[in-house]
Amino acid sequence: MTGPSPVDDDRGCLRAVLAVPLTLLTLIAAYFCWTALTITPSGAWDDDAHAGITLSCVLTLASTATAAALWLAPSTRRALPWQWLLPALLLGTVAATRWAVGG
Structure with a gap:
């Protein structure tokens, strides 16, 4: 009898655990x-x-860089697709633009 692989069984739990710090950093x-x-x-x-x-x-x-560093870990990349990092990257781009413009 063939069932889901053990990796697939833990992926949902791993996704929930890794999504928390990534969401908080975002x-x-x-x-x-x-x-x-x-x-x-x-x-x-x-x-x-x-x-x-x-x-x-x-x-x-700094928050964006920390989120990106967390996402670059192989276990995080397997559990969470790159779209999870996209909001943090967009916020980092906006902040870099605001910093470059000055005020």
Whole structure:
């Protein structure tokens, strides 16, 4: 009698376990990206606002890089397709663009 392979049986559980940190990192990146987009400097002299934008962008990029590093692990790539990483990568792109533009 042939049944599903043991790898297929554990994949659903592994997907749920690995999806939690990837989702949390994406939510963290989303929060800091939102912060970077909503901070508006009062003028060119507003160094505090520019520092806040920079910090938010750096934290977004750090969360995105951590999510990408987690996804690059072979066990994660087998359990979660690349579409799970796409939102974090898009947030990282938005943050990098916001950082490059400045404010």
